[in-house]
Amino acid sequence: MRPKVTIIGAGMVGSTTAQYLAQRNIADIVLVDIVENLPQGKALDLLEAGPVLGYDCAVVGANDYDATANSDVIVITSGSPRKPGMSRDDLLRVNMNIVKSVTEQAAPRSPDAVIVVVTNPLDAMCHVALETSGFPASRVVGQAGVLDSARFRTFIAMELDVSPRDVTAFVLGGHGDTMVPLPRYSTMAGIPITHLLSKERIDAIVERTRDGGGEIVRLLGTSAYYAPAASVAEMVEAILLDQNRILPCSAYLQGQYGIDGLYVGVPVKLGAGGIKQVIEIELTDEERAALHRSAGAVRELVEAMRQL
Template identity: 35%
Template sequence: MVKITIMGASGTIGKTVAFNLAEKDVIDEIIMFSRPSSHERVKGEILDMYDALAAEDIDCELKASSDYADLAGSSIVLITSGVPRKEGMSRLDLAVPNSKIVQEYSKQIAIHAPDSVILIVTNPVDVMTSIALKTSGFDKKRVIGLGNHLDSLRLKTLLSQHFHINSREIHTRVIGEHGDHMVPLLSSTTIGGILLKSFVEYMDLDVPKLVETLKNSGNNIISKKGATEYGPSYAISNLILTIANDTRKILTVSTYLEGEVEGVYDVSLGVPVILCKHGIKRIVPLKMNDEERTEFFDAARTVKKTTYELEKMLNKE
């Protein structure tokens, strides 16, 4: 039996993930956890979802809860709760209020669902991944951040649209920080098995503009509709289903590094990993060119500094 708990289920991302997972008909039970003040609204969301699922003959059990005891038996606990990002606000601006939420939830997960995998979506996700890891006391393989998985999907879309090629033919990856210090690995990107730099049409690609567009993707959406919704929700669902089904895909998530990539340590960053039912099976080695390596080190310094300052503040309280 596969049981998933979504903490922050009253929010747009939380409820969209819940419905997407239920619709796939491979999850047995989904706990939609929220604050008591949102409990009735979540119950309403569930009734609405049941009506839709009935049309597809899907029997996934959905339950609204504000009781930490209901986390028991969860295979995966998703933390989406936090102050939402607004236009012009960096993910790092969210660090202080969101760290307190992630810290409290991580403590409760350790008590009530000690064998689960924790998946962090709350921003700044790389910093929050380290907070959740150290607070829960879990093995780092079982504490994962959404990281650059969404960024990688966005880059894939941009390249697909530029070259007018089916996105299935494009294999690319973004690593580093889920933020301004993300690192697109264009040196190892392939189209139809051909390295991007060897692709004739690559000469027409404005790389600086591409990278800038990629970095501003989230803000661009927020400026137009107020929040990101479908992209993050489906990227999160993709990670959850990969773990739940033990499909062992290589995806780019945020994980705590201890020297596995370029000797970087004591910081959570997005890197390619093999995901399995126990969380991260292993980090996948990768090669970068000199420019990418420099950018990756910059990401490590930035996220490590923010994490250190945040932990120092939390320890004083």
């Protein structure tokens, strides 16, 4: 019997995640959305691509949660983007209520699942999913660092004119303007980029990485979806195949890095059952201060939610 992955939200991120997972052929997929016929149509379209692309997993669309029962992984992509005139608190309230609602419906049907949160503001929404589901913190993880690191790797590879496959990159902290790319731990074929690029060029790449999502919005008029979906698929694959991948994810810290009781992006060992270990790396005083500033911004969001 194949593993089952439920993807809540059949928008561009959710449906593209379903596409990437179907192409991996490692799980049956349930695509859920409140819009009638939308998940059913997208699921059927994906199913009909199977004979051409060579996958034979089941892909089902649904407007309720009965089909999601006994999922191994639940991916939450549903939520509202920030619209003109909408304050931060407005966005927090809307997406907090959405994540709470979908978690209330999905978690009891799949009590052993790992929840992967994608909805923004990401780190704050992880807290909502954790508290609503009642799952152990190891089974609620946020997708952020994989995407941020992919953007960092892309820009480094473009600057050096090399394949991004030969670039590794580290990004810590909250998913947003306060993220903390770490050039010291970022390499090209094992060579630190600090040996290959000037501080000015590295600083420019770091700033472009922090603005990676905003740059896409300015170009497309909508949020990114290819790279976020690819990042989710990589995490889901690590969980389902118990790969013990070391990936940067939003994880609930309990004293690591001097941060307690908060979801923050850090490297973790990801495999069956979710987060197996938070990896602590040595930071300079400046890097640690930047990480704590980023954590502080996340904490402000969490505290703001409690007032809503």
